[in-house]
Amino acid sequence: MQDLKTPKETETLLHPITITSESITTREKRGNNNGRVTTLWWKKRFRLGEFLIEKSITAISFLSFAFIALIFVFVFRESLPIFSSSVVKKPVETKQVQQETYGDDTPTAELQQQVDERKKSVENLEEGGATAANLASKTWQPVSSKPKYGMLPLVVGSLKVTTVAVLFSAPVAILAALFTAAFAPKWAKELLKPSIEILAGIPSVVIGFFALIAMATFLQNTFGFQYRLNAFVGGIALSLAVIPIIYTITEDSLSRVPKVMTEASLALGASKWQTALFVVLPAATPGIFAGILLGIGRAFGETMIVLMATGNASMFSGDLFEPVRTMSATIGAEMGEVVFGDTHYTVLFFIGAVLFLFTFTLNAIAEVFIRQRLTKRFEGQ
Amino acid sequence: MRKLVRKLLGLSIPLLSGLCAISVVLIVLIVMGEVILGGWSTLSWEFLSTGPKEGMTEGGIYPAIIGTFLLVVMMSIAGVPIGTITAIYLSEYASQKSILARMIRFAVNTLAGVPAIVFGLFGLGFFVQFVGTGMDKMLSGGTDLKWGQPNILWASLTMALLTLPVVIVSVEEAIKAVPRELREASLALGATKWETIRKVVLPNSITGILTGGILAVSRGAGEVAPILFTGAAYFLPHLPKALSDQFMELGYHIYIMSTQSPDVEATRGIQYATTLVLLLLTFTLNFSAIFLRYKIRTRKAR
């Protein structure tokens, strides 16, 4: 049977070599017909529009990566001067040191020694501005004739507030999520889910306001704190923002536990609560752990709530009921007043860099746990 | 004895967890209730439409509302298109294994986890100092310090960056909800990839783009940390007229007024009312977004 060519306006080619100059010019003469190329219909056309659009879309998408890289670069760049000890913007007169500490009395030998020690530390400040030693000191007093950039009170402040927040929010959120996953009747679930979404949607400045105006007073009246605004109050306020995070991830992890495990447990005669506590909850542990990590990260980085509810005094102590200054609040409160490029500016950026690194690490670890939950745990079973 | 312990646990576990669940609901009610009760009386049309008077102890918050509005509009203009395009790239153009796609996803996930205050730092260090002073140098040889200052332009760009992940996630969800059969039908008719995206995928993803935009606006109106030193101000004599102007903003107003106002008693009503306005705003936005998202999910199930 012979291959009859179907009568169409197509030039058919078996090999590119057989394209003669004649057939090319014929193609050019014939051109398009209703948008369809009638000769060499199969030949790849370069579509400029498609090409440009694809390239532009790819390029614009790259912006996300570009910006995150920029954030890394700039936040670290502006804090770099810390490591070079040549930043001195406010020279201090050594005379003042002696006069300030001891009135008119002639200093004794012991006191003199203390004065000398203090002089040395101040000299360090003069020389190094914000060297590593100073950053680790216990006083944060950037706006004074002898600026001190001791970060310890700030770090301790952040730690105190975060600890209170997580200690309060984690159990509440996890138990509430357990209730939703294991015990709640349908109507309760319908009530709880939107409540969590609403809570998550409340801006942190509103939570801060609520804490500052109403909650702090209530807590002081109930417990009789010495200071109305303190680490504890700030921590409780912070937990309002952390609860939705831990709840959502916990609830998600709990619901991902394969039904067969629950059924197996119940079939063995275990009760609902035994199943929930001894089978479902342990199975969801990696996810819950990830949730707590993310909650910690959020608490550590939160600014507005702590700015408004912690009293903002950089005190260095273990007392939970004293005012504190967190790292984030420090940046928030002081950044608006600094001179571009001076020591204070640099130190604030340094604090920001530390904050950034810390939350980034927490998120990365949490991510590992979330992924682990999806793969290893249930494949082995 | 063991039976008793077991019985106790059996009662207390559900009870305890139930209590926790109730407390969550209670917390929401208390917070909202407190704000509503405290601010309801001060809320009025006049409050919303006039500016502050008598050193912030009287009058309204009109400029703050306008400032917030301008901020989120500019933020959306910058962020929604970029977010949508990035979502299109990730779901339509990127191959699963491509390194570029993984880099972008990593970037988006990281952006989502950066604390708001760090965005503020970036806004200051990059937009205000680097880009701003750079622009000043180019435009006026460094003499006119116009762009090297905090203003509404830098604040909106900073916010756009912060809300970018929100937009991307929403739009990607909507794009993935478009059934594969529709794409195949279009391609089988001889449409190119972009033609298919433009004529079939995007028109059916509008709801998702809208959801992303609304969620971004809600975040943008609520976050204060990034604008603390990139453009917000407490009292300005006039509304922002140019991109290089500063602006008043609802959340910032609440913060300053409640922590630094000289006359706390006099401004208490205003504080509450401003908070109420912000709360109502974000609540309405979130509710609409949730409603739209529900529509997307039910459409996908069809």
Add this chain to the structure above:
Amino acid sequence: MESSSSMKQNGHKITTRNLSLSYGPKLALKDVTVEIKTNCVTALIGPSGCGKSTFLRSLNRMNDLIDGVQTTGEVLVDQVDIYRNDVDVVALRKKIGMIFQRSNPFPKSIYDNIAYGPRINGIHEKAKLDQIVERSLKQAALWDEVKDDLKKSGLALSGGQQQRLCIARALAVDPEVLLMDEPASALDPIATAKIEELIFALKEKYTIVIVTHNMQQAARVSDYTAFFYVGNLVEFDETKKMFTSPKEKQTEDYVTGRFG
């Protein structure tokens, strides 16, 4: 509706040579060589998973859309191997149209569904589009049913009508080949009969390849039949011959219902 004995001596519109396809490690098509005659209806039959749909989708390179697919061998359309590197897949798909198993009209009006293809091809004048829409709907035997309300959504039609809409949509771009992947499997017998009538009328102008799991349908509708089994082309012959005196035992077993 039986294959005419005085069949035209047509050429081969599509020829495959040693076509093999794999999804990752799994081999879905093994060395398929077959010749599809022009202006005839060729049916692809075989049990589930035998590769007939995969083969169909290879003809207009729709398998390219799936990640991890490897295709070797040749598929010649009008003597041109469409798997060459310099082939324009978009142009290919204008020449070879496809109708899917589950009808997939766009969520647009009937008119816009059909006008979609021509608009992509640069036709925008309303008069021309009106003409194309009417012609396509008439060819798909749907015109009388919808002509009064072309603005109605394509999704508001019944299953059978939607499928005919998809056929009209495919015809609107003026293809030469129609690939149909079990077009009537989701339809009731009346709608199915209408589709089969349509196919018979269309083969005048178009080359049709239809995948079907319904052997009676294959016998009713097609001129040639290809029997696939686990990725292999077991037998290919005139439909009449294959169903009455198949050459391979496997074919006979399948055709007589001994397995399937």
